[in-house]
Amino acid sequence: xxxxxxxxxxxxxxxxxxxxxxxxxxxxxxxxxxxxxxxxxxxxxxxxxxxxxxxxxxxxxxxxxxxxxxxxxxxxxxxxxxxxxxxxxxxxxxxxxxxxxxxxxxxxxxxxxxxxxxxxxxxxxxxxxxxxxxxxxxxxxxxxxxxxxxxxxxxxxxxxxxxxxxxxxxxxxxxxxxxxxxxxxxxxxxxxxxxxxxxxxxxxxxxxxxxxxxxxxxxxxxxxxxxxxxxxxxxxxxxxxxxxxxxxxxxxxxxxxxxxxxxxxxxxxxxxxxxxxxxxxxxxxxxxxxxxxxxxxxxxxxxxxxxxxxxxxxxxxxxxxxxxxxxxxxxxxxxxxxxxxxxxxxxxxxxxxxxxxxxxxxxxxxxxxxxxxxxxxxxxxxxxxxxxxxxxxxxxxxxxxxxxxxxxxxxxxxxxxxxxxxxx
Amino acid sequence: xxxxxxxxxxxxxxxxxxxxxxxxxxxxxxxxxxxxxxxxxxxxxxxxxxxxxxxxxxxxxxxxxxxxxxxxxxxxxxxxxxxxxxxxxxxxxxxxxxxxxxxxxxxxxxxxxxxxxxxxxxxxxxxxxxxxxxxxxxxxxxxxxxxxxxxxxxxxxxxxxxxxxxxxxxxxxxxxxxxxxxxxxxxxxxxxxxxxxxxxxxxxxxxxxxxxxxxxxxxxxxxxxxxxxxxxxxxxxxxx
Numbered sequence: 009x010x011x012x013x014x015x016x017x018x019x020x021x022x023x024x025x026x027x028x029x030x031x032x033x034x035x036x037x038x039x040x041x042x043x044x045x046x047x048x049x050x051x052x053x054x055x056x057x058x059x060x061x062x063x064x065x066x067x068x069x070x071x072x073x074x075x076x077x078x079x080x081x082x083x084x085x086x087x088x089x090x091x092x093x094x095x096x097x098x099x100x101x102x103x104x105x106x107x108x109x110x111x112x113x114x115x116x117x118x119x120x121x122x123x124x125x126x127x128x129x130x131x132x133x134x135x136x137x138x139x140x141x142x143x144x145x146x147x148x149x150x151x152x153x154x155x156x157x158x159x160x161x162x163x164x165x166x167x168x169x170x171x172x173x174x175x176x177x178x179x180x181x182x183x184x185x186x187x188x189x190x191x192x193x194x195x196x197x198x199x200x201x202x203x204x205x206x207x208x209x210x211x212x213x214x215x216x217x218x219x220x221x222x223x224x225x226x227x228x229x230x231x232x233x234x235x236x237x238x239x240x241x242x243x244x245x246x247x248x249x250x251x252x253x254x255x256x257x258x259x260x261x262x263x264x265x266x267x268x269x270x271x272x273x274x275x276x277x278x279x280x281x282x283x284x285x286x287x288x289x290x291x292x293x294x295x296x297x298x299x300x301x302x303x304x305x306x307x308x309x310x311x312x313x314x315x316x317x318x319x320x321x322x323x324x325x326x327x328x329x330x331x332x333x334x335x336x337x338x339x340x341x342x343x344x345x346x347x348x349x350x351x352x353x354x355x356x357x358x359x360x361x362x363x364x365x366x367x368x369x370x371x372x373x374x375x376x377x378x379x380x381x382x383x384x385x386x387x388x389x390x391x392x393x394x395x396x397x398x399x400x401x402x403x404x405x406x407x408x409x410x411x412x413x414x415x416x417x418x419x420x421x422x423x424x425x426x427x428x429x430x431x432x
Numbered sequence: 433x434x435x436x437x438x439x440x441x442x443x444x445x446x447x448x449x450x451x452x453x454x455x456x457x458x459x460x461x462x463x464x465x466x467x468x469x470x471x472x473x474x475x476x477x478x479x480x481x482x483x484x485x486x487x488x489x490x491x492x493x494x495x496x497x498x499x500x501x502x503x504x505x506x507x508x509x510x511x512x513x514x515x516x517x518x519x520x521x522x523x524x525x526x527x528x529x530x531x532x533x534x535x536x537x538x539x540x541x542x543x544x545x546x547x548x549x550x551x552x553x554x555x556x557x558x559x560x561x562x563x564x565x566x567x568x569x570x571x572x573x574x575x576x577x578x579x580x581x582x583x584x585x586x587x588x589x590x591x592x593x594x595x596x597x598x599x600x601x602x603x604x605x606x607x608x609x610x611x612x613x614x615x616x617x618x619x620x621x622x623x624x625x626x627x628x629x630x631x632x633x634x635x636x637x638x639x640x641x642x643x644x645x646x647x648x649x650x651x652x653x654x655x656x657x658x659x660x661x662x663x664x665x666x667x668x669x670x671x672x
Contacts, residue, residue: 286542293524293535300522302486305510305539305586411528411564 014068018061025060029053099366103269107262115261119268119333121373123326126272128353128365130322133279135351136360137288138315139295141198144205145350147185148178148320150212150342152327157225157337158218167231167332171325178324179317181208186316190309193298205347212339224338230260231267231332238263264333271329275322276362282318284412291315292360292412349373356397358404367405435498437462437590437622438483443492445475445482452478454646456492460590460624465616467625467633467654469667470643476626477519479643480594483624484516485509496590511539515588517579519595519626525568529559532567532578536585545585552581555611573604580611590622591615597629605629609636630667634658 034053035046103122107115127149134142155174159165189200212219219225230238233247238260242248247263248255282288290311293301301308331337353372357364371393376386401407436459445453452475460466470476482489485506494502501509510516515536524532533552537545553560556577562570567578576596583591593612597605609632615621627633634640634654642650642663650657657663 286538289527289531289535290538292527296524296526297522300518300524301535302506303484303510303516303518303522304536304582305507305515306535307505307507409526411531413528413530413534 014065014072017068018065021064022057022061025057026053029056096363099363107265112258112261115258115265117374117377119261119265120377121369122265122268122272123330123333124350124353124369124373125366126268126275126326126329127323127350128357128369129272129275129279129362130319130326131350131354132357132360132362132365133282133291133322134315134319135354137279137283137295138291138312138319140312140315141194141201142316142319143198143202143344143347143351144185144208145201145319145323146342146344146346147205147208148182148323149327149330149346150208150339151178151181151320152324153331153337153342154212154219154225154327155324156328156331157228160229161225161227166229167328171328174328175321175324178327179321182316182318182320182323183313185320186313190312202344202347205342205344209339209342212342219339222338222340224336224340225331226336228331228335228337230335231263233263264329268329268333271325275325278318278322279362287311287314289412295360356404358401358407360409361404361406364404364406435462436460436495437497438624439493439495440479440483441493441495443479443482443489443494445478445487446490447478447487452646453482453489456643456646456648458641458648458651460622462589462622463616463620464639465612465623465625465637467627467637467640468643469627469630469633469640471666472628474643475646476628476643477594478646480516480519480592480624480626483509483514483592507539510586513587513589514592515539515583515586515590516592517576517583517594517596520598521572521575521579523567523570523575523578523582525566527567528564529567529570529578530563532582533559533585536582539586548585548587552584555584555615556581573600573608576600576604576608577611580608584615588621590624593623593625595626595628597627597632605632612636630663631658634663 030053033056034049036049037044038047039045103118106118110118127145130148131142131145134140134145152174155177156167156170159170159173160167185201185204189197192200213221215221232238235245236247236250237245239246239248240255240257242253242255244250246255247253247259253259279288283292290301290306291314293304293306294308294311294315298308301311330341334341349372353365353368356372357366357368376383379386379389382389438458438460440456440458443453443456444451456479458466458468458479468476468479478487481487483494485501485504489502492502493500496509496512496514499512501512504512524535527535530549533549534542534545537543537548540548553563558574559577559581562574567575570578580591580593580596583593596608596612600608612623612625613636616623625633625637634657637654639652640654640657641648642657650660650663658668
């Protein structure tokens with residue numbers, strides 16, 4: 009590389025920055041006497057363009073100085089690999105012990121993050137393992153939530169009795185969606201699933217006699233611990249009364265936290281078990297190459313339908329939990345934004361990685377809540393984070409795929425950088 | 433001659449309005465290596481895929497082991513003892529060699545496949561060395577070995593090979609063809625081999641068919657086809 013190359017590159021970056029910032033920063037609208045006037049701000053633009061020039065130059069010089077095989081990706085990857093064996097137990101211990109030390113707001117946040125972890129793990133079955141891009145995952149979340157709410161309202165059954173039904177109904181809808189999209193792949197599949205998510209929401213919104221329409225359903229029963237209710241009194245039949253404790257809203261909060269933790273871990277356990285079964289391997293093979301699967305005598309129809317059904321089932325469980333936690337649901341909670349968030353968690357985590365989903369959910373859900381004081385800069389930080397991700401970890405946070413069968417000798421994870429060369 | 437293991441009679445296949453196979457008759461007897469040669473676009477792969485039910489034959493009959501399989505769903509056809517190493521190899525790039533092989537055992541129901549894996553490794557020792565490596569990082573020749581090995585995991589009676597020599601160095605092609613011959617000799621495996629590499633394919637096969645624009649124009653023992661001047665002119669001149 010010649011000496012001039014970094015300079016030229018920095019100059020070009022500055023030029024792009026000038027094009028961008030000149031209209032966006034360079035012209036400020038202020039309310040004058042005769043309406044809005046444009047005030048030019050040349051110095052602000054000059055400062056920004058100068059900053060871009062210097063930063064770009066520094067980045068280029070830094071890149072030029074380090075040997076290529078020690079690129080950032082590899083180093084961070086190795087750091088992760090070193091942490092690997094301790095990270096999972098540490099996260100699990102933190103998740104288990106957290107309610108004993110945290111305050112109410114943190115537990116609430118924990119419940120929220122875990123809900124998304126569970127949704128992420130559920131969607132990971134469909135997107136990460138089976139490779140079916142599903143943009144309408146929120147539909148199953150909604151089906152689960154409304155199933156629980158409606159069954160509980162009409163039959164008086166509690167959370168635990170309704171939970172399997174909510175999961176089963178969501179799975180049924182998963183199969184219902186699966187049938188028409190069996191022949192679709194990639195972008196086409198994404199569009200149909202996107203539409204499916206919207207259809208469910210619009211039906212919920214307009215079927216007023218059943219779902220209450222935009223008013224939603226309120227008074228959804230709270231979960232009980234072996235029949236013990238969590239209320240603000242200590243009469244018999246309540247948690248506080250039975251254990252002779254002072255009633256406190258914290259008890260229910262902690263209870264909810266452990267429910268979602270158990271549900272999420274169940275999702276993870278089932279997924280990890282399935283990955284080692286023929287069914288899970290066939291899902292992964294389907295993601296890799298559908299035509300090869302056909303040539304091996306794999307029944308593509310049942311493979312896709314089971315992936316949709318199992319993924320949807322866990323979405324349904326999460327939905328039922330959401331309904332019981334909120335006590336109130338309306339179609340507003342099940343917009344496309346939810347699908348997008350869950351999908352972002354799966355993609356950011358590294359498709360198919362269970363640990364990645366946890367880290368991504370912490371970043372995506374926990375991050376904005378923890379940095380609430382910086383709310384004004386949230387989108388700015390989000391954009392910056394995306395750019396950094398693109399540069400340093402373009403395949404997601406955790407990109408190693410562990411083989412589902414390992415031998416004693418030389419078994420190991422497969423680094424992502426090598427997967428790129430994949431299709432031969 | 434004994435009863436044919438596979439028999440195509442008057443098979444016509446279309447892509448929309450375009451006819452890709454015209455009245456194709458072809459038989460494969462148990463224990464034979466039969467090769468189907470032809471130029472690019474002659475319909476070789478179409479014939480192989482029609483066998484597997486995708487696309488379906490519009491008319492005609494495909495009989496395998498006395499059973500009409502013309503209208504069976506693909507996955508059921510592949511469960512009747514037919515296995516395929518598809519064109520372009522199509523191994524699973526992110527799965528390890530061993531996982532790729534296990535996937536091949538799907539249609540055989542995963543019944544004690546460890547012995548089958550050992551047999552594949554005995555046939556292709558290169559795969560044994562690389563069994564924890566990802567499929568995508570193998571060389572072209574190794575990938576072809578893996579594709580054949582994966583097909584063998586289904587314990588087939590009839591092995592379909594679609595252009596196994598595609599894009600491989602001559603030395604590797606020779607190795608792979610030797611392995612096919614060994615399989616056929618030692619286990620009596622029946623092989624239907626689709627090839628552009630007419631010279632090597634005809635030398636390997638007991639019998640051959642020549643496909644031109646969807647029509648079978650010639651057939652006969654491999655050595656006999658090799659000797660025909662029109663075959664030499666069309667497929668063999670210019671080296672090998």
